[in-house]
Amino acid sequence: MIGAGRENMSITRQCQLLSISRSRLYYKKKGESALNLILMRVIDEQFLITPYYGSRQMARHLRRMGYCVSRKRMRRLMRLMGIKAIYQAPRTSTPHPEHVKYPYLLNGLDIQRSNQVWCTDITYIPIKRGFLYLVAVMDWYSRKVLSWRISNTLDVDFCVEALMEAITHYGKPLIFNTDQGSQFTSFPFTNALKDHDIKISMDGKGRWMDNVFIERLWRSLKYECVYLHHFECGKEAKYLIGKWIDHYNMNRPHSTFDGQTPHEVYVNRNTLNGSTHPDIPLAA
Numbered sequence: 151m152i153g154a155g156r157e158n159m160s161i162t163r164q165c166q167l168l169s170i171s172r173s174r175l176y177y178k179k180k181g182e183s184a185l186n187l188i189l190m191r192v193i194d195e196q197f198l199i200t201p202y203y204g205s206r207q208m209a210r211h212l213r214r215m216g217y218c219v220s221r222k223r224m225r226r227l228m229r230l231m232g233i234k235a236i237y238q239a240p241r242t243s244t245p246h247p248e249h250v251k252y253p254y255l256l257n258g259l260d261i262q263r264s265n266q267v268w269c270t271d272i273t274y275i276p277i278k279r280g281f282l283y284l285v286a287v288m289d290w291y292s293r294k295v296l297s298w299r300i301s302n303t304l305d306v307d308f309c310v311e312a313l314m315e316a317i318t319h320y321g322k323p324l325i326f327n328t329d330q331g332s333q334f335t336s337f338p339f340t341n342a343l344k345d346h347d348i349k350i351s352m353d354g355k356g357r358w359m360d361n362v363f364i365e366r367l368w369r370s371l372k373y374e375c376v377y378l379h380h381f382e383c384g385k386e387a388k389y390l391i392g393k394w395i396d397h398y399n400m401n402r403p404h405s406t407f408d409g410q411t412p413h414e415v416y417v418n419r420n421t422l423n424g425s426t427h428p429d430i431p432l433a434a
Contacts, residue, residue: 181280182230189217190227191276195377197233198369204235231274232283232304232331250335255325255351264292264419267351268316268323270309271364272331273372275300275391277381284391285309287316288364290327292416293404295367295395296320300388306333310342317346327351329361370398 182190192215193208203211205225212219228234261267267290275282285308286298296316301308313326326348328334334352343350353361375394381387403409410418 186223186227187276187280189219189223190231190274190281192217193224193227193233194231194274194276194372198372202235207235231281232272233274250340251330252340252350252352254327254353255349256327259325261291262419264289264294264416265321265323266291267325267327268296269327269361269364270312270334271329271361271368272304272309272333273368275376275381275387277383277387279383282384282387283308285312285333286364286367286395287312288367289320289323289412289416290363291419292412293363293367293406294399294412294416298391298395300384300391302384304333306336306338309333310338313339313342322346322348325349325351327353327361329353367398371395 189212192212196203196208196211200207200211205228206221208228209219209221209224212224256267259267268287269290270285270287272283272285275284280302283301283304284298285301287296288294289296296319297312299308299312299315326343328339328351330352333339340350371391371394375390376387379386379390381390399413400411402411404412404415407415
């Protein structure tokens with residue numbers, strides 16, 4: 151909109167007409183410093199061990215490790231990573247009226263087959279010069295990862311893309327469970343579920359156990375892949391994470407299922423009494 155090639159109007163005048171400062175015009179957003187990237191990796195590793203650490207306790211932990219950090223910095227970095235301490239906090243604020251919350255539908259529910267309940271979550275992925283976000287859609291019963299996407303922002307688009315890919319390849323679940331993150335309470339995401347007549351379930355605030363299986367997936371992924379490879383770039387992260395997820399689905403025995411893989415459990419539970427259940431398509 152603003153350009154130096156306008157003959158009759160200077161850059162200063164163009165900025166005045168648009169009510170913006172010249173400094174804003176030339177400003178270029180800087181990435182996180184090398185130290186902050188190191189701190190974010192340490193925070194991520196520690197959060198897997200102590201998910202109840204808030205910014206104050208995390209700052210104390212890092213200071214004990216020799217880093218000179220403040221709680222303010224911890225709060226900003228944890229917010230940037232999408233990390234929140236898990237604890238039962240008092241209700242001190244009222245949600246925005248347009249920020250719709252849905253009840254948790256899985257209490258006491260007997261989950262006996264694939265595509266009965268799906269769940270999703272987002273996690274932070276460190277790379278050499280920055281970080282990415284990973285979203286995955288998982289079948290609750292079999293623990294199979296049905297789809298996933300990587301993004302450099304926390305916009306809702308990559309979450310909707312992962313959801314639609316899972317529906318395209320595997321049909322639809324009866325219930326879809328998420329946390330109360332802004333991506334999953336947004337209109338694009340909830341409307342996509344409603345358009346397919348999928349019941350929406352949301353975890354209680356701060357209750358990580360409500361979505362425990364995908365939290366365990368993140369732990370396995372990070373210890374078995376992310377922390378071992380120290381990704382150089384997004385392309386390498388996408389390739390190696392995809393390779394690990396394929397291995398997890400197809401070849402990695404799951405202790406819960408007597409050594410069967412998530413894919414084997416998903417396919418076996420898609421066939422009920424010798425015939426295919428109408429609501430549950432066979433996996434490709």
